[in-house]
Each structure stands twice: as C-alpha cells, then as structure tokens.
Amino acid sequence: MEKKPAKKSPGGVSRRDFIKGMGTGALGTAVLPPLLGQTIPTKKGRVPVYDKKTIALTVNGQKVGLAVEANETLLDVLRDKLDLTGAKRVCDRGECGGCTVLLDGAPVYACMYLAIRADGKAVKTVEGLAAGDKLHPVQEAFIEKDGYQCGFCTPGFLMTTSAFLEKNPAPSLDEIKQALSGNLCRCGNYAKIYGAVDAAAKKLRGA
Ligand code: FES
Ligand code: FES
Structure with a gap:
C-alpha cells in the first residue's frame, strides 16, 4: 500500500518527524538531526530543538559561558563542568533535595533542572553562601x-x-x-x- 505523505504542522514539523525525533537512545540520536534548529509545539508554545547550546550563567556572582548538551542537568554542569561539588547527587530523581541550589533566589532541585533552561539565570550554590571567610x-x-x-x-x-x-x-x-x-x-x-x-x-x- 502506498504510504500517505506526513502532514506538516504550521511550523513545518510533521507529527511523524516529531514522534521520531522524540525517540531515545541510538534511534533517537539517529533521527533527531532533522529537527535540530526547528521548533516543536508544546503546551507553552513552540520551543526550539537543540542538541548543544552555549548558555550564560552567573554562578555565585561570577559570569560563566559554556556549551551544554540538551539532556544535561544543572547538577551535571555544576559538578562535572564547573567543579562545584557542594550540591550532592543523591537520588538524582527529584526526591531528596540533596542537590538543591538557588536559581534567581528560589530553591530548585538541580538534578531535575535542564541546564539549557537556566540560560541567563543566577545560580547560587553552597560554595557561594559564605562571604569570603565569614560563614553565612x-x-x-x-x-x-x-x-x-x-x-x-x-x-x-x-x-x-x-x-x-x-x-x-x-x-x-x-x-x-x-x-x-x-x-x-x-x-x-x-x-x-x-x-x-x-x-x-x-x-x-x-x-
Ligand atoms: S539528588 Fe535527590 S533531589 Fe536531586
Ligand atoms: S543525611 Fe546525614 S546528616 Fe542528613
């Protein structure tokens, strides 16, 4: 039987491409590239699809720019890229609060927060709590x-x-x-x- 052509959304992303692009593992990696640079529909409007992006953060008062993968969490970036290991990786699934940091002054579980979403925000970790030698x-x-x-x-x-x-x-x-x-x-x-x-x-x- 002849395959029906995939319907395109107004943004040019077909339902078929979208579902393929949301795949995981090797399959997901293989089919994601057609969506890169495009936007996909979400409840909050269309969002861009990235595999890697350079983000700017202010971490404990210092401006930092770095490239992050789309699936990297804020905790990955803090611990593995910025060597700030005060926030702990314990459950790694948003249940224990061991990874809590402040994002624009509000506590978040860094293990559940994608680094890309933190672009442009101020992050405070426990390393930034004291003022020099003076403890908070x-x-x-x-x-x-x-x-x-x-x-x-x-x-x-x-x-x-x-x-x-x-x-x-x-x-x-x-x-x-x-x-x-x-x-x-x-x-x-x-x-x-x-x-x-x-x-x-x-x-x-x-x-
Ligand atoms: S490590 Fe447990 S909530 Fe993040
Ligand atoms: S887990 Fe040991 S002091 Fe809280």
Whole structure:
C-alpha cells in the first residue's frame, strides 16, 4: 500500500518527524538531526530543538559561558563542568533535595533542572553562601546546633533554609517543617535541623 505523505504542522514539523525525533537512545540520536534548529509545539508554545547550546550563567556572582548538551542537568554542569561539588547527587530523581541550589533566589532541585533552561539565570550554590571567610548565619547556626551528622544532606538544607528565611524571617516550627519538607536527611537529624533553622532565623533578625 502506498504510504500517505506526513502532514506538516504550521511550523513545518510533521507529527511523524516529531514522534521520531522524540525517540531515545541510538534511534533517537539517529533521527533527531532533522529537527535540530526547528521548533516543536508544546503546551507553552513552540520551543526550539537543540542538541548543544552555549548558555550564560552567573554562578555565585561570577559570569560563566559554556556549551551544554540538551539532556544535561544543572547538577551535571555544576559538578562535572564547573567543579562545584557542594550540591550532592543523591537520588538524582527529584526526591531528596540533596542537590538543591538557588536559581534567581528560589530553591530548585538541580538534578531535575535542564541546564539549557537556566540560560541567563543566577545560580547560587553552597560554595557561594559564605562571604569570603565569614560563614553565612545559616551555616553558623547549623554548626552551633549540630544540624548535621554525616553532612551529606546539609548543603541542600542550607540552601533551602537561606531562601526560606529571606521570605519568612520569623517562622513557626510548623512553617519550618513545611519549608524543609522537600529535603530528606537519611541520618534522621530533623529535630536538630529544625533547631538550627530557628537559631538561624534569630541570628538573621538580630534577636
Ligand atoms: S539528588 Fe536531586 S533531589 Fe535527590
Ligand atoms: S546528616 Fe546525614 S543525611 Fe542528613
């Protein structure tokens, strides 16, 4: 039977090309090139298809330009390309918060955030929290209140806490628990972590 010609969308990408282009592995790699440089329809409008793109970030106050693959996450870039290993790769699937960094001041799971989407944004990692030799009050409070045991989850907690206290300088215990609910501590050190956040809030308020 004769094959029907594929219908083209207004942007020139056929449904058949699109489905082929969304394939994964060797097949996906083989058929993706026809879509590169074009746009594909999404719920938020048409978006360009990249395999690699040069992005500009401001990381801990420093401007950085680098080429990233379309499937690289912000965590890949921070840890593997910029040697900033403070954000931890733990679950690598958006469940533990060990990779939390601030993007334009808001906490995100870097393991779930494509680096390409961070183009033009400001990233703050735990390495950028202290001002030179002077620790951030949140860091001081975690040390003073034993807010860590093995410390593997601590960078994520510090970043979430620093952003949270900017918004809510005098939180209740329930608000602290709610704000930190996206960060997990495998050592189960929650009581001391909550105490550290409360102490950090008081330090920041000068109370
Ligand atoms: S490593 Fe990103 S959420 Fe667990
Ligand atoms: S201190 Fe060990 S995982 Fe939290």
